[in-house]
Amino acid sequence: MATRADNEKQLKSSLKKIKKEGVVKNFINGKLVTAVSRKTFENTSPVDGKKIADVVSSDHRDIDKAAKAAMKAFQTWRNVDHKERKAILYRIAENIEKYAKEIGPLESYDTGQPIRFTKKSGALRGPANFRYFADKIIDAANGLTTPDTHHLNYSMRQPIGPVGIITPWNAPFMLSTWKIAPALAAGCTIVHKPAEDSPMTAMILARAAHEAGLPDGVWNVVHGLGHSAGKALTEHEDIKAIAFVGETTTGSHIMKQGADTLKRVHFELGGKNPVIVFDDADLDRALDAVVFMKYSLNGERCTSSSRLILHEKVYDKFVKKLKARVSNIKVGNPLDPKTEVGPMIHRAHQEKVLSYAKIAQEGGAKLLAGGTAPRGKLSAGCYVNPTLVEGVTSKMRIGQEEVFGPFLSVMKFKTEAQAIKIANSVKYGLTAYIWTKDGEKAQRMARDVEAGMVWINSQNVRHLPTPFGGVKQSGIGRDGGDYSFEFYMETKNVCVAYGTHQIPKLGI
Ligand code: NAD
Secondary structure (H helix, E strand, O other), X not given: OOOHHHHHHHHHHHHHHHXXXXXXXXXXXXXXXXXXXXXXXXXXXXXXXXXXXXEEOOOHHHHHHHHHHHHHHHHHHOOOOHHHHHHHHHHHHHHHHHHHHHXXXXXXXXXXXXXXXXXXXXXXXXHHHHHHHHHOHHHHOOOOEEEOOOEEEEEEEEEOOOEEEEOOOOOHHHHHHHHHHHHHHHOOOEEXXXXXXXXXXXXXXXXHHHHOOOOOOOEEEOOOOHHHHHHHHHHOOOOOEEEEEOOHHHHHHHHHHOOOXXXXXXXXXXXXXXXXXXXXXXHHHHHHHHHHHHHHHHHOOOOOEEEEXXXXXXXXXXXXXXXXXXXXXXXXXXXXXXXXXXXXXXXXHHHHHHHHHHHHHHOOOEEEEOOOOOOHHHXXXXXXXXXXXXXXXXXXXXXXXXXXXXXXXXXXXXXXHHHHHHHOOOOEEOEEEEEOOOXXXXXXXXXXXXXXXXXXXXXXXXXXXXXXXXXXXXXXXXXXXXXXXXXXXXXXXXXXEOOOOXXXXXXX
């Protein structure tokens, strides 16, 4: 296992390379290019506040170039032989593995996410996404045969065209592969707009794709701010669909921006997910899962369970153990393999997360752990001590709003009906987690909870064929398995006559 020193050495070498290249550029039509405006923005690390790089700040002119390149390349890529397309996607997976050592430390320094998680993006999850969708390429075009007495109908799926992919800062590398792999497998070309707060690993990904022999223009990356580059991408007429992962309010903006060009949209948005623990659950396993699902990935995780809804009979005992575990979580430099929680993405987000400790207490909740920033060596970074509050109700702001940090709210219930009422009392509906040994009760809860994904007696364990997505204001559409192709492809029906049917005659 790589030590902190190994990771720091690797990071140093990556930063040296980045410095030598000067500015982080766009990648359009197979070439690294600066923004038309020549403007840049500074990307800093949440670990120590130091500058990582200047990044090109693109606008509608750069998006236009990328969209046109993607449109031109679409005519080729959609017709590339299935076997060849699959081989290229497999080579991308191999190249990602080749760069995995570089990806983990750079992403940790760029986002603050602990290396124990970021190292998996390059070594495991990114390549797995490409291989999984590569294997589905041939079946992706399949449709249905629906014969009638006088006609034979058959359908097929065809790629929708160039698509825009807009990703957030919390797990940038993994999320980009998760969106881009099925798009390419479907035969679409892409323009990727990475989050301005975590732009660094997007270029390694594009390089891995380029070196795999992907034709120029199939994969374009345009860096910039949401309200300029992001907005222009959602408005461009050559871009047929937008796959977006980010905040609910941004999703709403994108829907409006895309209205004039009738964009198809796929949204993976915010959450305020419940974990319901009954008194008959395996409480030791539930405790492990509750802690993991809120404090892993810095709590900056859309699927995290941020509301623990706990049965009154086990409340005191469970909360006592929970408090001990939360207070013991190791906060530190994300490049250290022992670190469990690293710094928040930036200062403003750190302040936002900390402000919720105050908001929670003003609302009547009791602070049990955290709610502060660590002092001493870590104060240069955007750290937040793992926070736990109890006595939360659905009427409080802390019971409603997404904090997106290492912050868990505990709520109490007595009956199944109460638990469901609390769980469903928010505008979000991404995931829910149910802990009970009573199988029938678990099924009733799974049926009644308003969420796109439910795990029973488990933390979030991702299985690529399953549908991933949220209900209510947590999203529109599903990813995973064939669901991804439903978004990136159009279904075309062909109706063929046997020559036996009547044709109505006019004008005789
Ligand atoms: P964000 O919405 O602020 O930004 C996401 C991306 O959208 C960035 O690339 C940004 O530049 C771009 N953007 C901003 N304004 C835009 C506009 N007007 N038009 C086009 N693009 C625009 O989100 P964030 O703060 O980066 O990420 C955190 C959020 O993402 C949280 O709410 C979290 O729950 C959510 N998230 C959801 C999932 C999921 O699967 N449901 C997964 C990860 C993160």
